[in-house]
Amino acid sequence: MKTASPFLETDAGPRVDVMFEDVPLRLPEGANLAAALLAAGVQVFRHTKTTGAPRAAFCMMGACFDCLVEIDGVVRQACMIEVSDGLEISRPESAEVHNDPA
Amino acid sequence: MIRRDLVIIGAGPAGMAAAATAADLGLSVSILDEQLRAGGQIYRDVDRAAELRGDILGKDYAHGATLTAGLRSRAIDHLPGAVVWAIEEGFRVSYSIDGEAAQLSASHVLLATGALERPMPLPGWTLPGVMTAGAGQILLKQSGVLARNAVLVGSGPLLYLIAIQMIRAGTPPAAMIETQGRGDIMRAMRHLGGALRGWPYLLKGMRMLGEIARARVPRFIGAQDIRIEGDSCAEAVAFTSAGRTRRIACDTVFLHHGVVPNTQAARSLGITHAWDDAQNCFAPMLDEWGQSDVEGVFIAGDGAGIRGARAAEHAGGLAALKIAETLGHISGPDCMERAAPLRAALMHECAPRAFLDAAYPPFGEALAPADSTIVCRCEEVTAGAIRRYAGMGCLGPNQAKAFGRAGMGACQGRFCGLTVTALLAEANGRTADETGHFRIRPPLKPVTLGELAAMDEQAQDAAE
Numbered sequence: 001m002k003t004a005s006p007f008l009e010t011d012a013g014p015r016v017d018v019m020f021e022d023v024p025l026r027l028p029e030g031a032n033l034a035a036a037l038l039a040a041g042v043q044v045f046r047h048t049k050t051t052g053a054p055r056a057a058f059c060m061m062g063a064c065f066d067c068l069v070e071i072d073g074v075v076r077q078a079c080m081i082e083v084s085d086g087l088e089i090s091r092p093e094s095a096e097v098h099n100d101p102a
Numbered sequence: 103m104i105r106r107d108l109v110i111i112g113a114g115p116a117g118m119a120a121a122a123t124a125a126d127l128g129l130s131v132s133i134l135d136e137q138l139r140a141g142g143q144i145y146r147d148v149d150r151a152a153e154l155r156g157d158i159l160g161k162d163y164a165h166g167a168t169l170t171a172g173l174r175s176r177a178i179d180h181l182p183g184a185v186v187w188a189i190e191e192g193f194r195v196s197y198s199i200d201g202e203a204a205q206l207s208a209s210h211v212l213l214a215t216g217a218l219e220r221p222m223p224l225p226g227w228t229l230p231g232v233m234t235a236g237a238g239q240i241l242l243k244q245s246g247v248l249a250r251n252a253v254l255v256g257s258g259p260l261l262y263l264i265a266i267q268m269i270r271a272g273t274p275p276a277a278m279i280e281t282q283g284r285g286d287i288m289r290a291m292r293h294l295g296g297a298l299r300g301w302p303y304l305l306k307g308m309r310m311l312g313e314i315a316r317a318r319v320p321r322f323i324g325a326q327d328i329r330i331e332g333d334s335c336a337e338a339v340a341f342t343s344a345g346r347t348r349r350i351a352c353d354t355v356f357l358h359h360g361v362v363p364n365t366q367a368a369r370s371l372g373i374t375h376a377w378d379d380a381q382n383c384f385a386p387m388l389d390e391w392g393q394s395d396v397e398g399v400f401i402a403g404d405g406a407g408i409r410g411a412r413a414a415e416h417a418g419g420l421a422a423l424k425i426a427e428t429l430g431h432i433s434g435p436d437c438m439e440r441a442a443p444l445r446a447a448l449m450h451e452c453a454p455r456a457f458l459d460a461a462y463p464p465f466g467e468a469l470a471p472a473d474s475t476i477v478c479r480c481e482e483v484t485a486g487a488i489r490r491y492a493g494m495g496c497l498g499p500n501q502a503k504a505f506g507r508a509g510m511g512a513c514q515g516r517f518c519g520l521t522v523t524a525l526l527a528e529a530n531g532r533t534a535d536e537t538g539h540f541r542i543r544p545p546l547k548p549v550t551l552g553e554l555a556a557m558d559e560q561a562q563d564a565a566e
Contacts, residue, residue, distance in 0.1 A: 007241070058232070
């Protein structure tokens, strides 16, 4: 994981400890998780189940499902979650969301 | 189950304005919104962000706070963080908040689900570091997060707006790679009359271009052969402009060539949609109040056709008035009288639209991508595969599901639907209307069996 992020954070505020793939990160409490991960230098959120291609946040509004991460065994959209203390986040094993409308 | 006169889906400008109008006229209203704070995408997090960075985001953004205040000051049941996954006739609206499912019933439903970025499938658009321009703006509005070294690719007013905001924030874009050509502006000139009637927008546009020029952001007009390069993330954008091939190194790419109505919920209800040539997308068929052909369901805002945030507000008000009249809260003449100023304001807002649509058309290379370009991001289906399906006799997007998995992934076709329709239409020599769109069925967003089971138990407890 790169520590130098392509993104600049401008908001100050209290930070909390979270883990992403066993790497400790200090993220702004209550921030949008996808934004906070990008700002922390996380460039790859997951790999696709079909080809293993890397993916990260794309739409930031809950529509594209590209920012999927796994928290407590549930695959969720990082852009729809707020940062809270102690989150343990990982790249989903297979990025299958819990239901498949097909 | 709680029963309301009106359930509104989406707390953007259309939804918030409709909720306020309906509540003032005595209707019981619930407004369900996926986001944790009201505002929609255009006014995302306005109550917090306008104070923190109002100088960067501008007056138009700060206006959203009047709408969120309107929501707070009335007896409106605002349910933030509510992901709606089914709307059934009658109407029964099923949603989940933080993993807990619940239902509401209502005699009327207003869909104020807004817009999505028009999908812009280009080589490399699935790489990490490539985002929609709207996403770039959301990062700034909600989180104060800015791309240090970004290239903006595409066309349209939003692309200029985000460039301005990046300049003001001290991180100007490395370049703007613009897909509209000089011919587009010439063609747009026949709509100049409308643009002049909407002269404040024209003036704003010219000011924006001046600000970008003063910041010395390089602009490349009429860009073609655009591809994003990189192995595990975006590293550069290569393109040709004015006969020269160029490559601009960057960490972040923001794509934009317009927004399109988010029609998922409307389609799931069976509302008739038709192709809109001027806006190059499908839009629901509605009357002058935003009423659809499914009785009791109204649509307002960009989900009804792209007209922008202020127009959305007026349209939301109009829908609320008609619903209030239908429910007997106001008389027909009263409804007409209240509607008149809203209609006038709406017309004024729409005046420059034809000019903008013609001056900043969608990018041809992204409407009909090269064979090797991925169009369905979820299932990684290429444009070439869709064309092959057509060669094997596939006429429409739903039939395409028998050939491959385009549109069957988690996003349910939100980011490939229009492209799949366009590719099949072109390959088969048929219109978009003849080709059709993916059939959308609930759940509109993923819901777990656990959520469903818990909801069933609640219902049984209530019945006992």
